[in-house]
Amino acid sequence: MIEIKDIAKAFNGKEVLKGITSTFREGETNLIIGGSGTGKSVLLKTMIGLIKPDRGNVLYSGRDFYNSDKDMRQSIRREMGVLFQGGALFDSQTVEENVRFPLDMLTDISAAEKKERVEFCLQRVGLEGTGKRMPSEISGGMKKRVGIARAIVMNPKYLFCDEPNSGLDPLTSVKIDELIKEITEEYKITTVIITHDMNSVMEIGQNIIFLYQGDKLWEGLNSDITNTKVPELNEFIFANKLLRDAAKENQNK
Amino acid sequence: MSVIGKYFIFLGSLFGKGEKLSVYWRRFMEESVGIGVSSIFIVAIVSTFIGAVSCIQTAYNLVSPIIPVSTVALIVRDMQILELAPTITCIVLAGKVGSNIASELGTMRITEQIDALEVMGINSSSYLVLPKVLAAMFTFPMLVILAAFLGIFGGYLAGTLTGVITERDYLYGIRDSFVPYNLFFMCVKPFVFGFLIATISSYQGFFTQGGALEVGRSSTQAVTNSCISILIADYLLAQLLL
Numbered sequence: 001m002i003e004i005k006d007i008a009k010a011f012n013g014k015e016v017l018k019g020i021t022s023t024f025r026e027g028e029t030n031l032i033i034g035g036s037g038t039g040k041s042v043l044l045k046t047m048i049g050l051i052k053p054d055r056g057n058v059l060y061s062g063r064d065f066y067n068s069d070k071d072m073r074q075s076i077r078r079e080m081g082v083l084f085q086g087g088a089l090f091d092s093q094t095v096e097e098n099v100r101f102p103l104d105m106l107t108d109i110s111a112a113e114k115k116e117r118v119e120f121c122l123q124r125v126g127l128e129g130t131g132k133r134m135p136s137e138i139s140g141g142m143k144k145r146v147g148i149a150r151a152i153v154m155n156p157k158y159l160f161c162d163e164p165n166s167g168l169d170p171l172t173s174v175k176i177d178e179l180i181k182e183i184t185e186e187y188k189i190t191t192v193i194i195t196h197d198m199n200s201v202m203e204i205g206q207n208i209i210f211l212y213q214g215d216k217l218w219e220g221l222n223s224d225i226t227n228t229k230v231p232e233l234n235e236f237i238f239a240n241k242l243l244r245d246a247a248k249e250n251q252n253k
Numbered sequence: 254m255s256v257i258g259k260y261f262i263f264l265g266s267l268f269g270k271g272e273k274l275s276v277y278w279r280r281f282m283e284e285s286v287g288i289g290v291s292s293i294f295i296v297a298i299v300s301t302f303i304g305a306v307s308c309i310q311t312a313y314n315l316v317s318p319i320i321p322v323s324t325v326a327l328i329v330r331d332m333q334i335l336e337l338a339p340t341i342t343c344i345v346l347a348g349k350v351g352s353n354i355a356s357e358l359g360t361m362r363i364t365e366q367i368d369a370l371e372v373m374g375i376n377s378s379s380y381l382v383l384p385k386v387l388a389a390m391f392t393f394p395m396l397v398i399l400a401a402f403l404g405i406f407g408g409y410l411a412g413t414l415t416g417v418i419t420e421r422d423y424l425y426g427i428r429d430s431f432v433p434y435n436l437f438f439m440c441v442k443p444f445v446f447g448f449l450i451a452t453i454s455s456y457q458g459f460f461t462q463g464g465a466l467e468v469g470r471s472s473t474q475a476v477t478n479s480c481i482s483i484l485i486a487d488y489l490l491a492q493l494l495l
Binding site: 048049050070073074077078080082084085086088089090091101102104105106 | 270272273276360361364365366368369371372373374375
């Protein structure tokens with residue numbers, strides 16, 4: 001479980017996060033949604049330790065990340081897996097080397113064990129047989145899968161995904177969403193996903209936070225999101241004409 | 254001043270908590286190939302032609318019956334050892350290696366590869382930059398020794414082929430009044446310049462923000478700042494060591 005308490009951050013005097021508090025539960029896909037520039041990515045980066053918040057705490061299973069010593073922070077970091085927006089694969093390494101990288105750097109397990117673990121992770125994301133290819137030789141969807149494989153190779157307790165669907169076609173997006181949900185439930189990971197893709201919200205979102213201009217305007221379950229009275233959230237959800245029409249049709253029924 | 258302060262803090266971070274020695278050794282070897290071995294061709298071309306041109310131009314300016322012809326070779330040798338091989342070679346390397354380091358790190362920054370390292374708890378500056386700095390400090394002196402040899406050889410080729418100096422005079426000239434200390438001075442320079450080029454270029458690349466345009470700017474800035482720092486360091490070393 002991850003708890004964030006009163007997270008605030010300002011850049012050059014402009015408040016980007018205005019005291020966000022929430023809890024992300026274990027074994028569930030927790031979504032942070034909102035339009036562009038609402039502070040989603042900054043919130044994620046404060047959670048994973050890339051941006052230090054001006055105030056507030058991030059607690060990983062009760063351990064305060066920012067008020068811990070270096071060793072504790074390091075051990076929390078090693079329990080995290082992060083899927084970056086563009087995959088963030090190392091260009092100079094093959095797919096296999098990318099996935100093996102955390103094992104090489106952070107563990108002392110044997111080469112055979114590493115090989116086995118890498119093969120398992122690549123198989124888990126449906127990329128068996130692609131280990132020798134370079135990141136430049138694979139598609140965007142495959143890069144995301146490799147990113148997921150690298151994120152889970154250390155058996156993380158916490159998985160963070162920054163817009164896992166960006167730049168993907170709808171079919172690949174659904175596959176990536178399903179994969180993340182399966183992995184979350186299978187390994188009882190606390191997963192936090194940033195997205196503004198409504199398909200993801202409806203398909204895999206269990207707990208959802210809606211950010212608007214750095215504030216948390218709504219928090220709730222997937223099943224409640226279409227029945228809210230928050231105008232900004234409704235505007236965000238029903239920005240798509242198809243969804244708007246469907247909602248109207250439901251109301252008429 | 255804040256940029257200089259940030260640069261020194263960055264240098265300090267290189268020696269922070271690092272990774273396993275085997276990791277650094279592998280990275281050092283990779284960087285030595287990337288920085289050193291891949292620069293041999295350009296260094297060889299530049300130094301051979303500079304040696305050839307300096308021989309011909311020196312001979313052109315030394316038309317006097319009271320100066321022995323072998324002095325041409327002596328001047329070519331000392332120009333190569335004291336200035337042309339270390340300084341010009343390192344300026345060429347600032348263009349090749351410096352821009353490469355800055356653009357590589359800049360691209361890694363904007364594509365979140367550096368963030369990925371930091372999230373894993375890896376000291377990204379130490380892991381990425383320290384092997385580059387050590388590789389530059391290790392390979393640059395070797396490249397400069399090669400450049401000095403090829404420069405003197407280029408002078409020999411140009412001098413003898415054009416007939417401005419005989420083979421015997423040239424070989425006599427390059428051995429005449431030789432000061433071995435100059436070789437030490439020649440090797441100290443690329444050691445210092447390698448450090449400056451690698452750290453300045455890494456600094457520029459590491460703190461790139463934005464997109465492809467900014468990566469290009471960082472790369473240009475890295476070369477410009479490296480060249481300026483080489484020239485200043487060249488003067489200071491000459492004052493201190495000669």
